[in-house]
Amino acid sequence: MLIDEIELFHVAMPLKEPWRTAFGEETAIDTVLVRLRAEGEEGWGETAPYRLPQFSPEWASGAFALLRDAMAPALLGKRVDSAEDLQRELAPLKGNQFAKAGLDTAWWDLAAKIAGKPLWKMIGGSGPDAIVGADISVMDSIDELVAAVGKAQQDGFQRTKLKFRRGWGLDMVARVREAFPEAVLHVDCNSGFTLDDIAMFRELDRFGLAMIEQPLAYDDLIDHARLQSELKTPICLDESITSLDRARKAIDIGACGWINIKPGRVGGLTNAIAIHDHCAARNVPCWIGGMLESAVGQGPALALSTLPNVKYPCDVFPTERLYETDLSEPEIVLSGPSRITASQQPGHGFRPNPGRLKRATREYAAVAARTT
Template identity: 55%
Template sequence: MPLIAPWTTAYGSDDSIHSVLVRIDSAGLCGWGESCPLQFPSYSPEWAAGVFMILRDVLAPLVLGKTVSSGQDLQALLSCVKGNPFAKAALDLAWWDHCAQSRSQPLWKLINGRSDTIEVGADFGVMDNLDLLLKGIAAATQQGFKRIKLKFRPGWDVEMVAVVRRSFPDLVFHIDCNGAYSLQDARMFEELDQYGLAMIEQPLAHDDLIDHAQLQRRIKTPICLDESITSPDNARKAIEIGACRWINLKPGRAGGITRVLEIHDLCQSAGVPCWIGSMLESSLGMSFCLALATLPNIKYPSDVFPSRRFYRKDLARPSLELFGPGRMKLSPANGVGTQPDPDELAHLTVESAVFTA
């Protein structure tokens, strides 16, 4: 799906989004899932074409024709494959959509969500200049967004944060470094403490926990882990060693709804608050993020965006809209409540595979 404007972060610039969609047909119902790992392995080691191949050649044959009564059942069938959470998530999401439909429930109710409205934030990538950023933040605060997230990378860093704080003394905002730094930059993160950031998201390497624990001991600002949390097991380890005080949950990165629920629950028990991230999915993938944002331990506005923020035309329908300032409303429809528009899907599909039990 082409983006309205390129999205620039510490790992590079994307002008389109590459998703892998899975449709599961069973018992007269069809469930849809979407995994959006980007075109290149720049956010994580996975990438869209690789996700498609492992789903086609390995994962789909493992589940075809099997009876799956729970998310854990599904994950057990996939457990012979190491890693590859984005690929597993595509199947897991489709299963949860199907499961919620088969129980005649909206997905957010099936997972014990607590409310049909959620708070969402406004995000800004690396921009051409500070004036553009300040205008964007002013517009977002006027629209009622309660928090702002700013991408942060070498060259768009401390000075940018200082200018934003001077211009908006009371703004709740945080930065996302997308793993661009190392412990050698600890002094810069200490300097950032004076700006009252809500958190610093993924300052160090995408697969690190230990250095994050060391950095967290040196700074007052809470660290939030995103890229590093790829499973319930490393979420547990991150909490045990004090690598973070927040965890960002994304269904793709964690291996699906099943895994996000496990991480959510263990964070809740440990007193570590969470919020929901996204990968610029279509409204189909975003709707799973929306459902997860209703969980009780979600304590910060989530990265779920109205379709028009990034897309002229959304692949899926209904498209997502704001429901009041900085809020979105969950669909009362059974399942995830969103599915691809057949014409858009045909137009945008580059490769597909069909399996029959």
Template identity: 35%
Template sequence: MKLSYKKLKMPLISPFTTSFGTDRDKDVYVFILENNGITAYSECVTDENPFYGPEDNYSAFHIIKNYLSSIVMEVPSPAEFNERSRFIKGNNMAKAAMEMLLYDYHAKLEGMPLSKYMGKTKGHADVGISLGMDDINITLKKIQDALDRGYKRIKVKIMRGKETEILSSVRDNFPEIVLSADANSDYTERDFETVKKIDRYDLVYLEQPLYHDDIIYHSRLAKEMSTPICLDESITSPEKAQKAFEMEACRVINIKEGRLGGIENSLKVMDIVRSFNGHVWIGGMLETGIGRAFNVSVASLQDIDYPGDTSPNDKYFTHDIVKNPFKMVNGTIKPNDGKGIGIEIDQDYLKKYTVEEGVLN
């Protein structure tokens, strides 16, 4: 039995800019569980900075090392792990990294692909693309390239003061495309009149315009807009998803397994969304091929009805750490057929990008 980690620093092909900063590298912890001839993998979706949410790489690693690794070493089922880790408040991304490691392990133990182990897979994921903020001419070229490749939904990042420039240019050049926008919590309740003007751009949804932990103001805004609200950062548990729909704060939810504490809670949120006749899709956090394999597996489930941010990783990295990166065909990606998440690690690139490593048991 061995539980180990590697911290990687992977350069991005191009900087990825949102309302809270610009990423030029992906700094990520990868975890490896070896037991009974099975090797399972996961990654933590935190970053070096606590800008997306309250966790970062350092806080997550502290929680994993000092509280969660001892539970994982007993190789419980994911459900048992979630029950035993409930005494730790918050820290969903740390918990998710360990829970998803156990999902990969147990799916491999059962000899099943993760998508089938979870059940109700439709066999493919519909793919959209998320574009960071850039010079508008570069953005327009990236959109055309994405459409030429067959992406089923275009999402652009916006921020306060630049929404009109970005969305007007996109709509003027691409009046018919399936378009959404993501504000990453950049607006406040004082910006309602500005945000309401976004209705003119015929978006399939506007993602997380207000505070990262808010439901109340989103509920008020949603009642004043025709554009559906999609919540991302605000939905940190099935209970928050239930409250958001009860308060009519959203009609769409972006599921990120890491933000929700893992796959089990993600499945619960899907059930809640379905009960309210809402819509749901799978987001991304610039994951490596390891995290991407989890995302594609979850995005292939029947309850996921909108294209997600599950682009092939050649969009982000010149060289991924897996030998079998995903390929998109006609706007869809199929989850791996192998056991668990079905990845083949490229040891050369894993070694090249590793800046720290160790054993947790």
């Protein structure tokens, strides 16, 4: 396909309630939406590295500028007939996986529409249904948290993830485990700790957690391997896995028992599929995460969640969990307890509502092919 036009939208989407983690608090999600046009069709992608470089070294304004000034011009007017073609065009630009993911996920949506296939089917999903879990951020009190976990259990979610940080740690987990002795639970540390905290992590072993997600530094593999050797509870790597090569190295040195795959963090759906397939070949289970994106950003994650080596409930959220009104449509809804069904429409099935997109946009750019 010949890329005719690329449009970029830096938007801010207010959350229903603050999202608190080990690295900070988000009251709105800054993200970049990408519209790719070719062959009379359009594809939508999204990348949400957040407002500041706290989750990763990238941030939304920086991703927008790089897409506008370098990445979009590199693709414009080029034939991009495969996802590998797109990745090769972007390869000279080092890193910046979130920015690349905006273009990559838009390309996949566009390619699936041109092929007339749902995205989940195009990438080899085993069926349209994805199993999803409940995520609960740091709350004002442990009593409030216990009530939220209780609601997740009543609603039928197959697992619950608890955000974990200094001051919201062992005592919090102990209270939740006491209240729900049979619940499938895990903690997400968002890179908030070091090997100096190894005694605390040994204490976590006694709570029967499914995993400990990203306990150490966002760019570390070696210390995670040391920590994993000291624990019974599997470590899941998230922030540390930014490419297929990083996933390979993590598995080689025994740094984890699980890998979380986020399309934005790894440079798009192309690399996410490659990581999934490598994990399957190495008998390492994985599951799919997200960055609190709109439905446009969650669409590719939902498609990924249908792949066969996804062995744990994923972080794809019903729209009502995060936003009063998503800027994208249709809304993502549960199709059963702990279950979301991917769209049967060609592509990932979601697109922005024009009016909502306009109101949310902070900065806009269009990169179009010359007509003269």
